[in-house]
Amino acid sequence: MHGINKSFPGVRALIDVNFEISHGEVVALIGENGAGKSTLMNILGGVHQPDSGTIEVNGDTTSIRSVSHADQLGIGFVHQELNILDNLDVGANVFLGREPRRLGIIDTKSISVQTKPFIEMLGLDISPDTPVSELSIGQQQMVEIAKALSKNAKIIIMDEPTSSLTLSETDKLLSVISELRGKGIAIIYISHRLGEVSQCADRVVALRDGANAGELSRDEINHDAMVSLMVGRTLERSTHEHSQITSDQKGLEISNLRTSAYPDCKVSFRVSAGEILGMAGLVGAGRSELAQTVFGVDPTLEGEVKINDETVKRGSARASINAGIYLAPEDRKRTGLVTEFDISKNVSLASLQKYSNKLGLIDNSAEEVAAKHQVKSLNIKTPSTQTPVINLSGGNQQKVVLAKWLSMKPRAIIFDEPTRGIDVGAKAEIYKLMRNLANQGVAVWMISSDMEEVLGISDRIAVMHEGKITGEIKRENFSEKAIMHLAVGGKNE
Ligand SMILES: Nc1ncnc2c1ncn2[C@@H]1O[C@H](COP(=O)(O)OP(=O)(O)OP(=O)(O)O)[C@@H](O)[C@H]1O
Ligand SMILES: [Mg+2]
Incomplete structure (x- = not known):
């Protein structure tokens, strides 16, 4: 992405932003709330159109016209707010909008068969016909990732994927990410949890007030360096005061x-x-x-x-x-x-x-x-x-x-x-x-x-x-x- 600009009424959300990622690379996109992370990814995912700037995918200059166009280009998006439909089962969610049919009728058997390898790959111990409403948020997250993989995504954007996950689910996701990287998939990882970023990112790209604020390569990644890129200065690590209340007070x-x-x-x-x-x-x-x-x-x-x-x-x-x-x-x-x-x-x-x-x-x-x-x-x-x-x-x-x-x-x-x-x-x-x-x-x-x-x-x-x-x-x-x-x-x- 080169020189991307995007404004909303009263807000310049992105100013001349450059961003690139290669196959098999995990890039963490960090920045304070409102820095423009989701907006940049919404442009890559075909949700929004930039006001100006260009996007190249595998060397071809492309304007990403819509979400389905992004799908065709192999760009998958796991959104900050999940897009799962509660009342459908896992397979139906994975194949939503492109259900295989036989004689015009949705072929649920085939959905189930085709969904299976993806959920296995993600280590999900559930059957494709489990209703999504019975899954934990972490499992729902995995279903979203299965959906992206089933569309043959080569670039997967994850916008704060761990904010609702438990510790063990987070660990699971991080290991899935490193497996996907091994398969040559490019992953863009947005998170405010800097510990996770240190664990999984090959490179960190920071945005500040809608503009590029700098990058860190693998061996430069640490908490303080990330914070200072995000906020533009070094923050004191806060120390917390505590009260000596005994637990029998009102x-x-x-x-x-x-x-x-x-x-x-x-x-x-x-x-x-x-x-x-x-x-x-x-x-x-x-x-x-x-x-x-x-x-x-x-x-x-x-x-x-x-x-x-x-x-x-x-x-x-x-x-x-x-x-x-x-x-x-x-x-x-x-x-x-x-x-x-x-x-x-x-x-x-x-x-x-x-x-x-x-x-x-x-x-x-x-x-x-x-x-x-x-x-x-x-x-x-x-x-x-x-x-x-x-x-x-x-x-x-x-x-x-x-x-x-x-x-x-x-x-x-x-x-x-x-x-x-x-x-x-x-x-x-x-x-x-x-x-x-x-x-x-x-x-x-x-x-x-x-x-x-x-x-x-x-x-x-x-x-x-x-x-x-x-x-x-x-x-x-x-x-x-x-x-x-x-x-x-x-x-x-
Ligand atoms: N649809 C919209 N209409 C108007 N303003 C918007 C819209 N989407 C985003 N913005 C504004 O663009 C700016 C960047 O928002 P964005 O959602 O990209 O931030 P972010 O970096 O993802 O933040 P967070 O960490 O809180 O998710 C914000 O000022 C936001 O209010
Ligand atoms: Mg966001």
């Missing part, structure tokens, strides 16, 4: 709670006022379901939730919000945001009462002031607070989700995977804001699959396995090993 207290996800388990624990409780566990351990049950969007089968010794009515999110308990959910698309609304509306959505005047009308200027403040403090990259959220980059959308909850005055707040897809600089900001909340006496419960994050900022860690809390770890005993031991169902020693 806050959020959960007693004998039974959720519909794990009806046979009763869960009891406390998040003390003023502490950050990190909750670790493998995907499927029931952490999100527990959070949703405590918050009241999922039904409580049995048990009690108290905030500062007051009992909170079960099964009502409204009651939780009125009691000062908030949930910043994990899936920003489904529950966190109204993407057609602008930033301001989204930030004020959950606290509309706060921005309503006596007549119940919304005070737009107060809403605006709050939104502007959050845009600034979280460094949300946008032309204005009036921009629809759908036009923001993935990481910036996640920041809006957080802004919405941080602009309220909670007594307890549950963050479910708060920094998924968020760049290094903004992560540090978010950790600071969480710590500020804790310092103001808020009980902060953070669910996270990011090991570094759980170990770095929690005051205490609770680990879940199959619906139960298998143990709690005090700060002095924090280690990756201790977490993994409990996460796979081991007992506390």
Whole structure:
């Protein structure tokens, strides 16, 4: 790609960008949220047209007219937000839109036979007729990759493929990547997880504010070098403060709670006022379901939730919000945001009462002031607070989700995977804001699959396995090993 330019209303997303990749090479594309990574790849994938610039594929200058044209050119794209259809099975997803037919009828047998080698190659232990809705996110990711391979892709773009994967799924993906590289496939890997980039990339290309910011060859790749390319200066490695709260102070207290996800388990624990409780566990351990049950969007089968010794009515999110308990959910698309609304509306959505005047009308200027403040403090990259959220980059959308909850005055707040897809600089900001909340006496419960994050900022860690809390770890005993031991169902020693 040579001299690529692309503007959206109010934004120059790409400025004279050059990018190249060879067969059998893994190139990591890094940059802060909104730097232009997805836009550049959307151009390569035929989703967007550049305003100017040229693209050569195998030496031929080509304009990539559409997604199907990119397919024909052997360019496969695993998107930041998965494109899987939940109600179809694995094979139907892999062959979506180009189903083999016999006498005009979709030949499901042939789909199944043809899908098999790809899922085997990716080490997926499932049958082609498994409904996708039964798969973990990691497995769904693999289905997307199988789809690209089945189209005979020679270049595969992976936009933040590991942001929803568990540790073992991530390892699996990294080994698949190195296998594909061995087969001569070129892989473009976008990630904010710099540790993974160090593990898998042959070369790093950095974008900053829509322009090329430099490259690193294999032996130059390390955390600090990548950060300084992305942000244009060296960032101090943040050190985190911690609180010495003992776990019997007021806050959020959960007693004998039974959720519909794990009806046979009763869960009891406390998040003390003023502490950050990190909750670790493998995907499927029931952490999100527990959070949703405590918050009241999922039904409580049995048990009690108290905030500062007051009992909170079960099964009502409204009651939780009125009691000062908030949930910043994990899936920003489904529950966190109204993407057609602008930033301001989204930030004020959950606290509309706060921005309503006596007549119940919304005070737009107060809403605006709050939104502007959050845009600034979280460094949300946008032309204005009036921009629809759908036009923001993935990481910036996640920041809006957080802004919405941080602009309220909670007594307890549950963050479910708060920094998924968020760049290094903004992560540090978010950790600071969480710590500020804790310092103001808020009980902060953070669910996270990011090991570094759980170990770095929690005051205490609770680990879940199959619906139960298998143990709690005090700060002095924090280690990756201790977490993994409990996460796979081991007992506390
Ligand atoms: N469809 C669109 N309409 C308007 N603006 C857009 C659109 N798509 C992207 N942008 C803007 O272009 C810029 C680059 O966005 P892009 O999605 O490429 O960032 P990114 O590097 O992928 O970030 P992230 O790490 O958060 O995913 C951002 O300012 C974004 O708001
Ligand atoms: Mg992106």
